[in-house]
Amino acid sequence: MASPLKKVIGYRLLVISVIIFLTYHLSLITYHQAYAQSSKYVRVAILQDVSSLRLKIKGSFELVDSISNKVLSRGKNLNTTVTVYSDGILLGNTKSKTNKLFIKPYYPESVIINGRTFRGDIQLIKNNMKLSVINHIDLEDYVKGISVGETSHYWPIDSLKAEVIVFRTFALYKMQENSQKDFDLTSDVYSQVYSGRAAERYRINKAVDETRGLVITYQGKIFPAFYHATCAGHTDDASLLWNIDMPPLKGVSCNFCQDSPHFKWHNVLSLGEVKDRLVKGGLRIENIKDIIILGRDKSERITDLKIVTDKKDMKISAKDFRNILGPNIIKSTNFQVKVIDRDAVFEGFGWGHGVGLCQWGAYFMAKQGYTYQQILEYYYPGAQISLLVVQESIKHFPIPLRKSLKVIAEGDFLANR
Ligand SMILES: [Zn+2]
Structure with a gap:
């Protein structure tokens, strides 16, 4: 058994090791700095206006009325069809008298909808006798989940890191924009392609984990970090397409994507x-x-x-x-x-609207040895890489999420720490 002195020394060594580890890792972030980590939940519509769906839950779960926040029932292992009835939502023959129902599994990755596995919670919304399904998922898991649809996991790690920072930023922008709606993003090409747990790949997950919480900002604020496959010579000015006029989205020349298959x-x-x-x-x-x-x-x-x-x-x-x-x-x-x-x-x-990051340009930049910081600086001139600060301790959706968004919307980043 260790003596009290050894215990104290051991504890001190542990604390020193943690500080050295954190200092080393934080020193890698050479930009506008800040810190604090907590969960941010993004709401992704995975099905919209369907009349029924197949639901499987592995293990224990709770059904919560997301209007009153009351737990309606608890259960274990479910494999059923979900439909609607006049006063609410039907899971098999079990009636839930609400138009908004949360399914909260006790274990991650235990909800399967129409054969696809999802992390996080699932919300069923009844509207005009149809069902929409919203996945409430941790932002970092969401970024992992969009990998296959948005990039190729065999790409150089710095191009993947640049991309996942852009995906994370774009998702946060949508969270701000749609905070009053039932969901932030859809899972189709009009936002970002989200395929759930099955889409995850080791190297993408590594790029996400190693850039955890990093986003790009302009003057301390999240902005719509657009991206596209190939610009073919010059990225476009966002103000010509949408009502968005800011230096990072003005367009730059790009000689990196000439060998893109989509040139x-x-x-x-x-x-x-x-x-x-x-x-x-x-x-x-x-x-x-x-x-x-x-x-x-x-x-x-x-x-x-x-x-x-x-x-x-x-x-x-x-x-x-x-x-x-x-x-x-x-x-x-x-x-x-x-x-x-x-x-x-x-x-x-080229392929895509041409605004923001040219993905094939980023691929060739990384192949030539550019870092993800250099790639992002190149395609978004004047923007900074920031570590997202969320001052609230966020436990669970939905109310704390809105508080965290307020912090982000105020551009509350702690400069130069
Ligand atoms: Zn390009």
Whole structure:
């Protein structure tokens, strides 16, 4: 048995080791510094407006009315179909008289929805006799969960670190923007692709863990850290696409992504198909005779197009044209278009809207030895890497989350500690 003196020495050695460990790791963050860690929950809509779903829970769980916050029931192991009834939500034949129901498992990774495993809590929301499913998940786990959909886990570690910092920042921005709504993000390409537990990969998890809590800020505030696959020469100015005008999103030249597989693209659509898609997108348009480019911005992306028809010509922004025809058909707004024999032939450069981080540029930068800090500084000039400060001790969703957001929204970062 150890003597009291040995115990004291042992304890002191442990404290000193912890301080050395922390000092070493914090010294790696050479930027705008701050500290404090606590859980931040992001709310991801994994299903919207469905009439039923398959739910499996492994182990013990609680069902909580998320309007009154009352525990409605407790149970163990469940495998059932979830539907709605006039006064609430049905788990098999068990009625829960509420339109918002939390499923809180006791163990992580024990909820399976339609065959997919999710970490964190699940909220079922009934609206117009339909169900939406929201996954309330720790932000760090969420960033791990979007890996497969947003990047490739075999990429160099510094490009992965740059990307996960961007994903984390973008998610936090959405949390602020949607704080009054039922969810922060959807799990489709319009926010960030979230595939749950099955999507996690070792090297992505490593990049997330080694950058835990790091975000990019501008003047101490989280900003919409946009990203895209390949810019093909120059990233775009966000103010030309959205109502966002700030130095980190003004656009930079990029010679790093020239060898990206998405540097060039080519697509052919018949003029009839172009018309059908525009009509489906809500435009009233006659038979198309020609498509004419009206102008380009400094990054060579098209600003507006003229659709020449049998009757009236129509002007459309390139952004709307791309979104309506399909962002994976018209991969970018940097293209040439020629009409040949009733076909529209598109020859283009890059993939994505072009704002913020160029992912393939980041890949090649990391291959050349640039660090994740240098990559982020390059694509977001004037932005800083910050360690997120949340002053509240956050135990569980939903109320403490909103407090933490207030802190973030106020840009409450402790400078130069
Ligand atoms: Zn690029």
